[in-house]
Amino acid sequence: MVHSVFLAEMNPLKPVIAEPLFRFSIGGHEIVFSNHMLMITVAGIILLIVIPLGARKKNLAPKGLQNLIEGICVFLREEVARPALGESTDKFVYFVWTIFFFILTLNLLGMMPTESMYYLITGRENHFGGAAATNIWITGALASITFVLTHAAGIKKYGLFKYLALLAPKVPLPILPLIYVLEIISALVRPFALAVRLFANILAGHIILATFIGLIIIFKNWGVAAGSIAMIIAMSFLELLVAFIQTYIFTLLSTLFISLAIEAEHG
Amino acid sequence: MIELTGCMLAAGEPSSNSLAIFGAVFGCGMAIIGASIGIGFIGGKAAEAIARQPQIGGRILTAMIIAAALIEGLTFFSLIICFLAIFWMKG
Numbered sequence: 001m002v003h004s005v006f007l008a009e010m011n012p013l014k015p016v017i018a019e020p021l022f023r024f025s026i027g028g029h030e031i032v033f034s035n036h037m038l039m040i041t042v043a044g045i046i047l048l049i050v051i052p053l054g055a056r057k058k059n060l061a062p063k064g065l066q067n068l069i070e071g072i073c074v075f076l077r078e079e080v081a082r083p084a085l086g087e088s089t090d091k092f093v094y095f096v097w098t099i100f101f102f103i104l105t106l107n108l109l110g111m112m113p114t115e116s117m118y119y120l121i122t123g124r125e126n127h128f129g130g131a132a133a134t135n136i137w138i139t140g141a142l143a144s145i146t147f148v149l150t151h152a153a154g155i156k157k158y159g160l161f162k163y164l165a166l167l168a169p170k171v172p173l174p175i176l177p178l179i180y181v182l183e184i185i186s187a188l189v190r191p192f193a194l195a196v197r198l199f200a201n202i203l204a205g206h207i208i209l210a211t212f213i214g215l216i217i218i219f220k221n222w223g224v225a226a227g228s229i230a231m232i233i234a235m236s237f238l239e240l241l242v243a244f245i246q247t248y249i250f251t252l253l254s255t256l257f258i259s260l261a262i263e264a265e266h267g
Numbered sequence: 268m269i270e271l272t273g274c275m276l277a278a279g280e281p282s283s284n285s286l287a288i289f290g291a292v293f294g295c296g297m298a299i300i301g302a303s304i305g306i307g308f309i310g311g312k313a314a315e316a317i318a319r320q321p322q323i324g325g326r327i328l329t330a331m332i333i334a335a336a337l338i339e340g341l342t343f344f345s346l347i348i349c350f351l352a353i354f355w356m357k358g
Binding site for chain 1: 332333336337339340341343344346347
């Protein structure tokens with residue numbers, strides 16, 4: 001009974017803030033382990049346990065967990081990867097699957113009130129939860145993995161100089177340097193937009209939820225609380241939809257960038 | 268946040284970056300105008316396309332969601348720059 005009183009005093013913006021949990025040193029450098037890093041570790045462990053469990057039985061008519069994972073994987077391979085990549089689908093489909101399941105697990109874990117659940121079980125004030133996609137470094141890391149993969153795939157297929165020459169379309173010689181500069185800028189801006197899109201969508205959702213909770217704290221009124229909780233429920237539904245849509249958009253755009261790099265475009 | 272604004276209005280003295288805060292909030296409002304016009308256009312055209320040919324409704328819905336998410340990505344870009352002006356400027 002006393003737990004639920006203290007539950008209301010928790011800061012509603014807690015999932016968004018990356019607070020260091022403990023530090024450890026490797027070599028001469030100090031590594032700070034924050035709650036967002038804990039969430040990506042938890043997401044990795046969950047995926048390492050659940051997906052091999054779903055892939056163990058090889059029924060031809062799948063049901064249960066195998067059906068769920070296989071349905072998502074087949075959808076990603078046939079609708080997302082194969083129209084864009086064509087014959088090199090089998091090389092890159094593993095990356096597509098990994099990115100999709102990882103970001104989906106991160107977003108769905110961010111919508112669960114993990115610190116409150118831990119507090120209700122053990123009674124200790126803690127900061128063990130959080131939405132990891134609200135950290136620009138984590139989404140930036142995912143976007144830079146995509147960036148490195150696209151250009152490494154292009155360079156591996158074509159060789160370094162031919163790949164750099166393929167970046168620009170066939171235009172007359174005077175405006176070729178300008179087109180080249182534009183292509184270089186767009187190749188750098190695209191992963192940045194990828195990172196900021198995921199970051200800002202999830203962050204905005206959590207800030208909206210925290211604002212509605214803050215309304216209850218400011219007004220201290222039953223009517224405001226009822227309306228606010230109805231809005232929070234509606235916004236949480238929207239946030240779950242946004243979590244799925246943003247992971248799909250991230251995966252789709254990564255696949256499109258890979259396909260732009262490895263096909264002989266502007267040819 | 269509400270107490271801060273109340274203090275500012277009551278004391279009548281502007282803080283050192285009140286113009287930046289005003290500019291950032293105004294920029295947020297302007298950005299949302301463009302995004303809502305764009306997404307409304309997409310939604311309208313998608314509804315017309317589904318009305319013309321209802322059996323490909325699923326594919327049109329997918330294309331509409333993708334285009335709306337891309338436009339929202341750009342809007343959040345400008346939102347982040349507005350946040351930069353309010354919260355992360357030195358002095």
